[in-house]
Amino acid sequence: xxxxxxxxxxxxxxxxxxxxxxxxxxxxxxxxxxxxxxxxxxxxxxxxxxxxxxxxxxxxxxxxxxxxxxxxxxxxxxxxxxxxxxxxxxxxxxxxxxxxxxxxxxxxxxxxxxxxxxxxxxxxxxxxxxxxxxxxxxxxxxxxxxxxxxxxxxxxxxxxxxxxxxxxxxxxxxxxxxxxxxxxxxxxxxxxxxxxxxxxxxxxxxxxxxxxxxxxxxxxxxxxxxxxxxxxxxxxxxxxxxxxxxxxxxxxxxxxxxxxxxxxxxxxxxxxxxxxxxxxxxxxxxxxxxxxxxxxxxxxxxxxxxxxxxxxxxxxxxxxxxxxxxxxxxxxxxxxxxxxxxxxxxxxxxxxxxxxxxxxxxxxxxxxxxxxxxxxxxxxxxxxxxxxxxxxxxxxxxxxxxxxxxxxxxxxxxxxxxxxxxxxxxxxxxxxxxxxxxxxxxxxxxxxxxxxxx
Amino acid sequence: xxxxxxxxxxxxxxxxxxxxxxxxxxxxxxxxxxxxxxxxxxxxxxxxxxxxxxxxxxxxxxxxxxxxxxxxxxxxxxxxxxxxxxxxxxxxxxxxxxxxxxxxxxxxxxxxxxxxxxxxxxxxxxxxxxxxxxxxxxxxxxxxxxxxxxxxxxxxxxxxxxxxxxxxxxxxxxxxxxxxxxxxxxxxxxxxxxxxxxxxxxxxxxxxxxxxxxxxxxxxxxxxxxxxxxxxxxxxxxxxxxxxxxxxxxxxxxxxxxxxxxxxxxxxxxxxxxxxxxxxxxxxxxxxxxxxxxxxxxxxxxxxxxxx
Numbered sequence: 001x002x003x004x005x006x007x008x009x010x011x012x013x014x015x016x017x018x019x020x021x022x023x024x025x026x027x028x029x030x031x032x033x034x035x036x037x038x039x040x041x042x043x044x045x046x047x048x049x050x051x052x053x054x055x056x057x058x059x060x061x062x063x064x065x066x067x068x069x070x071x072x073x074x075x076x077x078x079x080x081x082x083x084x085x086x087x088x089x090x091x092x093x094x095x096x097x098x099x100x101x102x103x104x105x106x107x108x109x110x111x112x113x114x115x116x117x118x119x120x121x122x123x124x125x126x127x128x129x130x131x132x133x134x135x136x137x138x139x140x141x142x143x144x145x146x147x148x149x150x151x152x153x154x155x156x157x158x159x160x161x162x163x164x165x166x167x168x169x170x171x172x173x174x175x176x177x178x179x180x181x182x183x184x185x186x187x188x189x190x191x192x193x194x195x196x197x198x199x200x201x202x203x204x205x206x207x208x209x210x211x212x213x214x215x216x217x218x219x220x221x222x223x224x225x226x227x228x229x230x231x232x233x234x235x236x237x238x239x240x241x242x243x244x245x246x247x248x249x250x251x252x253x254x255x256x257x258x259x260x261x262x263x264x265x266x267x268x269x270x271x272x273x274x275x276x277x278x279x280x281x282x283x284x285x286x287x288x289x290x291x292x293x294x295x296x297x298x299x300x301x302x303x304x305x306x307x308x309x310x311x312x313x314x315x316x317x318x319x320x321x322x323x324x325x326x327x328x329x330x331x332x333x334x335x336x337x338x339x340x341x342x343x344x345x346x347x348x349x350x351x352x353x354x355x356x357x358x359x360x361x362x363x364x365x366x367x368x369x370x371x372x373x374x375x376x377x378x379x380x381x382x383x384x385x386x387x388x389x390x391x392x393x394x395x396x397x398x399x400x401x402x403x404x405x406x407x408x409x410x411x412x413x414x415x416x417x418x419x420x421x422x423x424x425x426x427x428x429x430x431x432x433x434x435x436x437x438x439x440x441x442x443x444x445x446x447x448x449x450x451x452x453x454x
Numbered sequence: 455x456x457x458x459x460x461x462x463x464x465x466x467x468x469x470x471x472x473x474x475x476x477x478x479x480x481x482x483x484x485x486x487x488x489x490x491x492x493x494x495x496x497x498x499x500x501x502x503x504x505x506x507x508x509x510x511x512x513x514x515x516x517x518x519x520x521x522x523x524x525x526x527x528x529x530x531x532x533x534x535x536x537x538x539x540x541x542x543x544x545x546x547x548x549x550x551x552x553x554x555x556x557x558x559x560x561x562x563x564x565x566x567x568x569x570x571x572x573x574x575x576x577x578x579x580x581x582x583x584x585x586x587x588x589x590x591x592x593x594x595x596x597x598x599x600x601x602x603x604x605x606x607x608x609x610x611x612x613x614x615x616x617x618x619x620x621x622x623x624x625x626x627x628x629x630x631x632x633x634x635x636x637x638x639x640x641x642x643x644x645x646x647x648x649x650x651x652x653x654x655x656x657x658x659x660x661x662x663x664x665x666x667x668x669x670x671x672x673x674x675x676x677x678x679x680x681x682x683x684x685x686x687x688x689x690x691x692x693x694x695x696x697x698x699x700x701x702x703x704x705x706x707x708x709x710x711x712x713x714x715x716x717x718x719x720x721x722x723x724x725x726x727x728x729x730x731x732x733x734x735x736x737x738x739x740x741x742x743x744x745x746x747x748x749x750x751x752x753x754x755x756x757x758x759x760x761x762x
Binding site for chain 1: 485488489490491578579582585586650651654661662729730731732733734735736737738
């Protein structure tokens with residue numbers, strides 16, 4: 001059975017596409033995820049420089065195949081046209097989708113934007129104010145972190161995952177740690193899981209508060225933006241008090257956790273989070289009853305449930321379309337994914353989804369911060385392997401990290417973040433909407449560029 | 455020339471040409487306060503103008519005189535408009551008369567110059583801003599003409615001195631006509647000053663720009679002229695609002711004395727409206743302005759019924 005057939009069979013059986021990457025060793029691996037959250041890698045040797053594309057079976061693999069082509073020179077038969085993604089080809093016709101017709105024209109936005117935004121170039125094909133298509137070009141600050149991690153010790157390699165993105169440092173480093181632990185046959189003990197869950201949820205809390213602020217700024221509601229930005233800052237300060245770093249850098253290690261929050265720290269954190277919940281709830285109530293804000297949101301930027309399955313949308317964006325998939329369902333005790341009341345996958349649903357998940361995360365934190373957090377180490381005794389997979393729910397959706405090792409060194413590390421999975425959905429969401437609505441649609445996803453340009 | 459006329463003329467020129475940047479400055483200042491920020495001082499627009507004045511202009515390759523002359527045309531029309539709009543019922547003529555229809559023409563001329571420059575420079579964002587501005591201007595101008603028509607009907611003249619005089623005191627407010635016109639004119643103020651919910655004056659998002667879009671290619675003194683013109687536009691619509699469409703004093707001296715108070719209050723109102731409102735979806739703006747036109751039409755109807 002060929003690689004393509006095995007992927008097709010797994011998809012048929014309800015498995016989901018998780019990631020696809022190439023290695024120096026001349027193989028392409030596809031990560032598949034079962035409905036119960038199990039992961040499996042399908043490996044295919046690259047013969048005479050190419051292998052059959054799977055993009056027709058699973059369009060979500062589109063960016064992965066383009067990246068593997070640009071960085072590892074792997075061809076994908078029948079992926080036509082295989083447009084460059086990481087490789088910034090100067091020829092416009094090579095990387096953009098041709099749009100022809102009366103009065104259609106292109107507007108180039110970025111890569112340098114007005115405001116504190118990372119580098120990304122968007123080429124809008126529009127008629128009047130209506131968007132026909134968007135070509136997004138990211139990877140302006142591609143740092144080759146995956147390549148740089150190769151050859152470093154497994155414990156030290158976490159620095160590369162952590163530095164992929166400031167906003168998702170815990171998610172990325174925890175995914176890396178899980179991957180290493182699974183390769184090393186280490187088992188995560190409850191104390192370790194608890195420490196990491198607290199860090200992950202703290203990250204989610206500030207991230208979601210920030211996303212609500214961003215939605216306000218996308219509508220020009222500066223007062224709402226400032227209010228939620230202030231709350232975001234309060235969580236970052238809480239992070240600093242607890243761990244010494246506002247963005248929780250360096251808090252996750254491979255094979256253990258040295259996070260130690262004593263009784264006073266835990267109690268203070270709980271009190272601060274309770275205040276935050278009250279403030280956030282009152283801010284959210286005001287947004288709910290601000291008719292100009294609510295009138296601005298509906299019916300734009302739609303990524304419906306069908307699109308979610310096709311494009312491989314993950315995280316809040318997928319749940320806002322009513323697809324209640326969350327890696328935490330398999331990882332946490334008593335966790336149920338939430339979806340908004342009108343889960344139509346439009347901008348208001350994604351904004352509401354952040355609020356719903358915020359309450360959920362605050363509840364989880366309240367439950368977990370009931371006693372001091374102590375350093376913990378993973379148990380030996382699992383099955384050792386050459387390759388390990390770590391998968392968890394980042395604030396922007398499922399993030400997978402795959403670590404291949406030779407002894408105690410990294411042979412290949414691949415990080416596929418929620419942002420990476422969702423960028424094609426942003427492009428899809430903007431299609432057919434109005435050009436001036438794009439900032440708001442984009443902010444309703446609020447994806448990282450750095451998580452992609454790793 | 456009477457002393458009142460001299461005083462009025464001085465207020466008109468000093469206010470409209472020199473003090474006008476204070477108006478957007480005040481709105482910015484209060485808006486920041488209302489949004490929980492410290493914000494710049496009301497003098498910030500002057501600093502911006504000084505900074506821009508010290509910089510050289512950029513001439514864009516491939517553009518023609520249309521692009522280069524636009525800032526001059528805009529500023530010239532706005533200066534003429536400032537000379538045209540009196541701040542009280544008595545004012546000296548500066549050779550441009552006081553006819554309100556001429557004011558509408560001057561504002562349209564400025565808009566045309568900037569839109570033509572956008573087509574000349576052919577920057578995507580400029581064109582988009584200009585096309586949105588021209589689309590909206592159909593509705594803004596209609597609302598403006600109708601609101602002004604109410605005031606003209608109430609006063610029986612299109613001479614602004616006469617209108618300011620005739621709408622003074624409490625008597626004109628006994629009929630709903632002027633009140634309805636004021637509602638319509640409020641929308642014109644928001645649109646002409648480029649403020650939320652219609653446009654976002656502080657936006658740095660090129661995609662949503664209306665008034666800022668066409669200015670993107672301008673720099674240095676050209677941009678300073680255009681910012682100054684925008685401040686004068688604030689002055690014009692707010693003076694009209696204060697001296698025609700809100701209750702004001704009958705005595706010329708009181709009209710002059712209370713003008714700063716009225717302008718300050720109106721700036722505060724603009725800041726408040728900007729703070730509590732999100733920016734509107736761009737295609738809904740014509741609908742909002744159409745509502746303004748209908749309200750102004752009701753004002754005209756109320757006036758005609760009242761006369762019959």
